Amino acid sequence: MISIKNVFKRYKSGKIYVKALDDVSLNIEKGEFIFFSGPSGSGKSTLLNIIGCLARVTSGSYILEDKKVSHWPDHFISPLRRERFGFIFQQFNLISGYSAWENIALPLIPMGLSQKERRKKALLILEDLNLTTRADFMAQELSGGQQQLVAIGRALVNNPDIILADEPFSNIDARHVENFENILENLKNQGKTVIIASHFKEPITKLVDKTFYFKNGAISPKG
Amino acid sequence: MKKYLNLFLVAVQNLRRYKAKSITITIPIILMMAVSSFMMFSRGGFVKDAQMAREFLPDVTIQGIEAGRVGKVSLDIIPEIKEIPHVKAVAPRVWGYIPLKIDDLDISYTLMGLDLENIPDNPEFLEVMEDGSFLVPGDRNKVVIGYGVAQTLGFRVGEDIEQALELCTISKDDLKNVGDEITIEDTLGNHGKFKVIGILKNRVQVYSADLMIVSNDDARDFFGYTKNEASDILVYLDESGSADRAALMISQLFTNTRVMTAKALTNLVKEAFGRRSGTFSAMWLILFSTVLMFAWSQTTHISVDAGTEIGILKSFGWQTGDIIIVKMVESLLYGFLGTSIGILAGFVYALMGTPGISGYCIGCASIYPKFPVPVSCDAGSIILLLLIGVIPVTLITAIPAWLAGTIDPDKAIKS
Numbered sequence: 001m002i003s004i005k006n007v008f009k010r011y012k013s014g015k016i017y018v019k020a021l022d023d024v025s026l027n028i029e030k031g032e033f034i035f036f037s038g039p040s041g042s043g044k045s046t047l048l049n050i051i052g053c054l055a056r057v058t059s060g061s062y063i064l065e066d067k068k069v070s071h072w073p074d075h076f077i078s079p080l081r082r083e084r085f086g087f088i089f090q091q092f093n094l095i096s097g098y099s100a101w102e103n104i105a106l107p108l109i110p111m112g113l114s115q116k117e118r119r120k121k122a123l124l125i126l127e128d129l130n131l132t133t134r135a136d137f138m139a140q141e142l143s144g145g146q147q148q149l150v151a152i153g154r155a156l157v158n159n160p161d162i163i164l165a166d167e168p169f170s171n172i173d174a175r176h177v178e179n180f181e182n183i184l185e186n187l188k189n190q191g192k193t194v195i196i197a198s199h200f201k202e203p204i205t206k207l208v209d210k211t212f213y214f215k216n217g218a219i220s221p222k223g
Numbered sequence: 224m225k226k227y228l229n230l231f232l233v234a235v236q237n238l239r240r241y242k243a244k245s246i247t248i249t250i251p252i253i254l255m256m257a258v259s260s261f262m263m264f265s266r267g268g269f270v271k272d273a274q275m276a277r278e279f280l281p282d283v284t285i286q287g288i289e290a291g292r293v294g295k296v297s298l299d300i301i302p303e304i305k306e307i308p309h310v311k312a313v314a315p316r317v318w319g320y321i322p323l324k325i326d327d328l329d330i331s332y333t334l335m336g337l338d339l340e341n342i343p344d345n346p347e348f349l350e351v352m353e354d355g356s357f358l359v360p361g362d363r364n365k366v367v368i369g370y371g372v373a374q375t376l377g378f379r380v381g382e383d384i385e386q387a388l389e390l391c392t393i394s395k396d397d398l399k400n401v402g403d404e405i406t407i408e409d410t411l412g413n414h415g416k417f418k419v420i421g422i423l424k425n426r427v428q429v430y431s432a433d434l435m436i437v438s439n440d441d442a443r444d445f446f447g448y449t450k451n452e453a454s455d456i457l458v459y460l461d462e463s464g465s466a467d468r469a470a471l472m473i474s475q476l477f478t479n480t481r482v483m484t485a486k487a488l489t490n491l492v493k494e495a496f497g498r499r500s501g502t503f504s505a506m507w508l509i510l511f512s513t514v515l516m517f518a519w520s521q522t523t524h525i526s527v528d529a530g531t532e533i534g535i536l537k538s539f540g541w542q543t544g545d546i547i548i549v550k551m552v553e554s555l556l557y558g559f560l561g562t563s564i565g566i567l568a569g570f571v572y573a574l575m576g577t578p579g580i581s582g583y584c585i586g587c588a589s590i591y592p593k594f595p596v597p598v599s600c601d602a603g604s605i606i607l608l609l610l611i612g613v614i615p616v617t618l619i620t621a622i623p624a625w626l627a628g629t630i631d632p633d634k635a636i637k638s
Contacts, residue, residue: 054534054538055631075544078537078540078542081539081540082539082540093636095532097240106535106536107541109226109229110226110229110540110545111226115229154539158539158540
């Protein structure tokens with residue numbers, strides 16, 4: 001399903017280039033639960049962003065279901081992001097000034113759904129997450145755990161088949177970890193591909209099918 | 224279409240969400256457009272005044288010259304003027320300024336005598352009466368006064384009695400009515416008693432505000448003119464007559480006169496304000512460039528929060544074009560909101576009589592303290608002002624909008 005071949009990624013930081021990924025190759029099958037492990041700056045988040053089409057490769061190729069998407073222009077990439085991927089960020093990245101349901105419905109705005117339709121879809125998601133009572137709370141009024149649930153809801157509202165989560169356990173307490181694991185299990189049972197990046201050395205859940213260890217921008221055989 | 228409506232609503236919501244930024248950008252636009260609209264409405268008022276007054280002006284006005292200065296004109300020249308081709312009517316006019324002292328205020332009005340027997344019938348006379356009637360041939364000791372004069376002298380005029388009371392020191396119960404008599408005694412010793420038979424409408428403010436119209440004979444008595452003297456002679460032409468040609472002939476025939484066409488007199492008013500509007504135009508240009516640069520700097524600077532927000536939206540499939548549309552609509556709304564409020568503020572300021580700068584606007588024509596700057600507002604002016612305000616602000620923010628739209632989502636989220 002996902003094929004990463006000899007991918008290099010370099011960032012320009014001031015006058016120097018920083019090597020973020022160094023000849024990375026891997027394959028991920030549909031429905032797999034993947035764990036990217038590695039310390040901060042090891043390249044796991046960069047690869048997650050490349051897979052989610054948020055960043056482009058410097059060289060190498062990224063093939064998604066036989067389509068080489070690594071060099072697609074923005075107007076092809078955007079619908080791909082909207083239809084295929086759901087992102088859960090480390091900082092949740094809810095947008096302040098919007099309510100919980102409005103945050104969840106943000107990806108639906110460019111799809112031309114009316115406010116009524118968007119709210120209906122968002123409320124269904126909030127119901128699944130047991131958060132209906134907080135639908136009209138502003139993002140900044142929610143607790144950390146509730147914010148993460150809303151972030152998950154926003155990632156799922158388009159019913160994507162690939163879920164990408166960057167350090168999803170970093171900003172929630174133990175009480176919510178179990179809740180989140182249940183959600184991930186549901187997603188896996190629905191046949192969705194889940195990729196989690198974390199600084200933890202060992203997989204954080206028994207759901208993981210495959211683990212890739214990152215070190216200095218490359219995949220190492222063992223963490 | 225629904226997608227664009229959604230993006231429009233997001234832009235509207237962003238104005239509310241980024242209140243501080245919205246206020247920071249909108250206030251300078253409001254100031255710029257308030258100055259601009261006040262200028263346009265006031266200038267329009269002066270021009271409209273001049274155009275309206277043009278309807279009452281004779282085609283040619285002849286003044287006498289005595290020792291190189293404007294003086295009385297002898298009526299002996301009238302028979303010769305009547306012989307000039309296309310001359311329809313000739314009427315002498317006696318007028319002058321009457322300096323008065325009312326309630327410690329130094330006021331100067333214009334007392335004008337009209338030779339109604341010789342002035343061609345003008346149906347417009349019926350249109351300009353606020354109250355009462357205009358003079359008819361043979362009237363003596365009767366006066367028609369301007370709206371501004373009526374207010375200052377304490378006549379019951381217009382709907383806003385409270386405003387009228389502010390202009391005089393008379394109590395509400397003592398307000399005078401059309402039909403009452405007034406005694407005019409100026410500081411030069413001239414005096415007369417007149418019955419007020421009508422009040423002119425406010426529509427020709429520059430010309431009617433300080434005007435008192437009496438018969439020519441009454442004016443002669445008041446100013447001490449002889450039967451053979453007048454302040455000027457009014458010449459009316461038939462429709463095929465050329466005012467310029469007639470004026471040229473008159474000035475060649477009578478070298479000791481000053482001859483002016485109606486067009487020249489109208490232009491005097493326009494030019495007088497034109498020079499002043501030039502000052503405001505320069506001020507406005509400086510303000511305009513400052514506002515554009517400010518709008519540019521404000522929209523170019525994308526805060527970390529706003530950048531992250533754009534990155535998040537793009538990660539959920541928002542396209543570069545979607546972000547640009549939202550940013551452009553935001554700019555359009557800033558421009559529209561600022562311009563609309565500015566136009567309203569400018570209009571209200573002009574209606575309030577441009578406090579603080581009215582003396583400069585009216586200049587030496589400032590007859591008495593409460594003289595208002597004339598205001599004219601029409602749909603064309605408002606549309607023009609909206610275009611002036613909205614288009615440049617929207618265009619100048621096109622590049623910042625594009626910069627915001629093309630932010631790399633990966634970098635934006637990391638920031």
